[in-house]
Amino acid sequence: MEEESLQELLNFIETIDHSLLKENSLDSVNNVKQDYDIRSPAPKRSKTLGIAYTRGSVRNCNLTSSPSKLAFDELNVSSSQELNEDVVINEFLKIKEIPNLYPWQKKCLEIVQNKNCVLSIPTSGGKTLVGEILIVKEIRLKEKSAIFILPYISLVHEKYQSLAKAAEELDFFLEEYAGVKGQYPPTKRQKNKKSIYICTIEKASKLVGSLIQENRIDEIGLIVIDEFHMLNEPSRGPILECVVSKVLYLKPNIQIFTMSATIGNIHALSTFIQGMTYIENSRPTKHSEYINIGNRIFQSFDGRTVKEIFADNLSESSSEIFRACVSTKSEAILNLVRGNVMLLIFCPSKMTCNNLAVRLQFERFPGTKEYKKQEKEDLIEALREENEGKLCANLEACIRYGVAYHHADLTLGERRLIEEAYLASTLQILCCTSTLAAGVNLPAQRVIIRDPYVGREFISLNMYKQMVGRAGRTGLQESGESIVLCKTMYDFTRFTAMMNEGPEPITSHMDPPTIVDLILEVVAANLCSKLEDLKLLVKHTLFYQLKNKEDQQEFLETTLPTLVNSLLASKGTMLTQDTDGILKLTSVATAAVAAGLSHDISLIVYSDLVQNKASFCLLNSLHMLFLVIPLEYRIPSDGILLARNKVYDRYSKFHPQTLAVAESLGVTENLVALNVTGKLKEEKKALLCRFFHACVLYDILNLDNHARVVKLYGIQNSHLQQFLNSTSYFASKVYRFCEELPELWCYKQLLTDLPQTLMYCRAPSLRALLDLPGVKIGRARQLLAAGYSSLELIARADAMEMVSKIRHLPLRTARGLISAAKLHFITEMDKVESMKALIQSLEKNYEGIVKNK
Structure with missing residues (x-):
């Protein structure tokens, strides 16, 4: 039995290995699989990419006269001198083309060292460079990975491109955690190479949670948080606060370095992160x-x-x-x-x-x-x-x-x-x-x-x-x-x-619902298993520390136990407790944490999926799309404003199959007609709003011309794009939720490719190019028209030549695209090597079992 299971696993991994190669659709990766040998001290070269590897070095790609043959010049800046702090900083500054640090930056780097810190300096004062240098030092000198948290996806893309050249030349990985991108837990890298995980706030929360749950949090040596004043934002501030609180409670050997413009109560924040403050009021200009x-x-x-x-x-x-x-x-x-x-x-x-x-x-x-x-x-x-x-x-x-x-x-x-x-x-x-x-x-x-x-x-x-x-x-x-x-x-x-x-003080926006989510996250990660553990955890939150002593005591003795009891009393849907007082998550709560859904939204999603399972209509994909409409687009006042007459016109032209799906969901001609008159009840308005948002998605996936969809429903192109991004992100959460619940197995099969399909539906043929950070559909079309049809061709391109071929492409952007494409290949080759190592290990085990028999 054991032999059969092992053989099945080997076959499965081989399938993954080949699908990975197929997904990249590049013969070069096949060549890399054959030629790239990290165990050999002599460099091996890919036949088409020409990427050479030696211990502790990565080679820099330059275009040669022949596109199929590349010349690589080894950087290896530290081979002639021993690595130390000054060498690492100078290497990085040279790559970034920055001549010198400001005096305050040098002083800050000297003082901070391994301490947690809140750095406060006016906007454009140069604080981000300090954070980047600390990260590179962590990777190069301490051989630990780092997490860089930024508030917006656009900033994640910008940071990825700005660090791509350094990652390429200094031999570390950049991994993007934004939108639908990001793997939990992250891939373990070959040769113990380190990574910078560049994350939005929400993605950082899931990343840290997955590392804690897998007992891999010690892989991280530094967390850098830019725009730390985001703690003050009501919707996202509590998520960021929870990330910091979990790390502080766990007490791993992780430095927390935060940066912000001027803050009113900066010393309260330094107390929160158990660190120091560094305040600089001057500006270089x-x-x-x-x-x-x-x-x-x-x-x-x-x-x-x-x-x-x-x-x-x-x-x-x-x-x-x-x-x-x-x-x-x-x-x-x-x-x-x-x-x-x-x-x-x-x-x-x-x-x-x-x-x-x-x-x-x-x-x-x-x-x-x-x-x-x-x-x-x-x-x-x-x-x-x-x-x-x-x-x-x-x-x-x-x-x-x-x-x-x-x-x-x-x-x-x-x-x-x-x-x-x-x-x-x-x-x-x-x-x-x-x-x-x-x-x-x-x-x-x-x-x-x-x-x-x-x-x-x-x-x-x-x-x-x-x-x-x-x-x-x-x-x-x-x-x-x-x-x-x-x-x-x-x-x-x-x-x-x-x-x-003067500057506004930062306050905590944690409330009972966000504290409930924190409870579920830490129980899932095995950080806390009893009420007393939760009390200790809460003491590490800014929410608790900003309270006076009386309110602190009341929260610990009354409010927190009440919240835990409410989860226990919810008919076993979220939390259970054994006779020893050990708290455990139910399957629904486990799925909610894995998917990154709040407890209240997860209950809505679960009820919705169970209810629809009994009458799911498979005539087309409309019912499936109906299930992944984000909650904010199910409310008429919050979603895309769909004109009543446009909705009626669209309904009247539905295909019989689409009408059948509509009927199964309770959307009838009478309902649509009443909507035109404005005499519809709120509950029915919400149903109609959700259904026609699903119709928008359905038409996007089935009509070649997206301009037709904009015209059909009378919506703006920018709103349509935002809707697609939100839905693909929510669909990825729903898929992950279903993946954790055996009773929802049918949805797992249906939703597997949907998030990516929605993300790239405007131009599925350009998917590989759109994977580059910051590349949108127009730029992808320009790259394709100029002959850069794959990431392979971009990786071996010359920046000046690319600028000459593409209208309105700044040289800085071209260089960023080329560096990002190279990093993509280095990352994919590492995945292939990881697969090879796993297959070889399993094959040895398999041979051992057969031999013992």
Whole structure:
């Protein structure tokens, strides 16, 4: 019996091995499998990729005259000298093309060493470089992997590309954990090579949980958290807090290094992470902050004190600002944009961005249209490629004058192209919403805040600092300036009062539901098994530490036991307890934790799946898509706003099979007709909303032209893209949930490929290219048209040649793409080697069993 099981396992692994090679669809990986031998001291070379390996070195790929033969120059910078801290830092700075560290950065690196730390410094002060150096030191000197936590997917992509060259040359892995990407637990690497796991907050939570559960958390030596003030965000702050709390409770030998702009209660945060604070108030570049009201202008001299300034004895820069604001009665902003400077104009709404951009194109100098004229035409064509041949006429006209808008109504690909054009100075002015301030790194010589509002909410000090921090970026400008335009004295008074109050304190947004999720996570990971363990864990949360002693005692003795009892009393759906007081998860709770679903959402998903199992309709994929609609798209007010007449028109043209699925779900013609009249009950509205969101997905998967889907349902392309991303992410969670529950085995088979199908449905043939961080559909189409049809061809490409072949491709982006493609191959080859090692081990065991018989 044992022999048969082992043989089945061997056959299964061989299948995985071949499917892995097939998935990459590259003969080169087959060659790599044959030629790449990490145990040999002599380098082995792949026949097509030419990637050479020696102990402790990776070779750098350069294009040769023949695309099938590559030349590689060994980096191996440390072969002639012993590795130490100075060598490692200098290696990294050389790769990043940074001449020197600032004095404060050197001091910080000396002081921090192995201590937990909260680093507070104004935006653009250079804090991220310190975090990156600590990570490289951890990998190179201590031979430990590291986790880099960032708040947004766009920042994960940006960080991946910025570190790709260092990973390639210094011989470590970069692993992306964002969206649907990420493996739990992570793959164990050959030769004990180390990784940087670049994660969003949610993915970092699952990654840390999986490492704890598999007893592999000691593989991590450092966790770096950027934008640590995200603790203050109500929805995501508790997740980040839970990640830190679990690590602190476990007390592994892991350093926690956090970075943020100015924080009001920084010492409370350093107490929370059981570490030190490092505060640096200076900026490498000079930054002048102004506030305008009517014909008066004020300046902030220390970030808090606001004083009125006058025309006499002003610096050249201040004089220009003063004249722009007070010399005419026309709107000050029109005077501020004149001149050849890089500008970011933050507006309170998307409509304001659009209107202002259109207006500004007529205020530009006559010669502006001729500046980088060809580059602007290339950008316009790239934007059309991203949007299936279509482009907003207003945006096209603005671009020709070096102006564009940037907000959530643009697709991710469109925003990416506009960002690249701005960084290349093809565009000089961006009218943007607050989302850009918290996202990618776009520097400016001047930042204008059109109104001190974000939507209808008055701007917070933290958001203001992020916006103005874009002015005068290190290495790009010697100085920068920002100005806030206040329309009313009320706004001016409120804004200056906010400045005088100083930075906002960070608070914990953990509440009973998030604490319940934390309880389930730590019980699943075997961190806590009794109520007393949970009490000790809670003491490591910021939530607990910010309470006074009386509230702390009440929470430990009353609230926490009540929450545990509520889980035990939930008819065995979440938690059980034996006679010794040992807590264990039920199968549903185990599945919820594995899938990364909160306990309340997991119960909704479970009930939904069980209920639909009895009447699941397999005539087409519509019912399956119905099951994975995210909860926020099941509520009419929160989902894509589907016009009632569009819904009725679509229903009337349904195929008989689709009508049969609709009937099985309770969606009838009468229901759709009542929806047109607006006389539908809320429960039925929710059913119809969910069903037609599923229809949107169904049509996307079955209609070649996505523009038809946009027209059919009257929705914006950017909203459609966001819907697809959200649904693919939720579908991956539902699949993982089903995978853990034997009673839902049928769904596991149906949902296996759905998350990836939804993620790449706009262009399934471009899937391999879209796997590169930051590459969207338009750029993928450009790569394909230029002859770069696979990651193999990108990996061996020359950056300058790639730029010459592709319209609107900055050299910096091309280099990032090539480095990322090389890293992909190194990662895939390591997977193949891992499979080979496992097969060889099992074969030896198998031979031993046969021999003993």
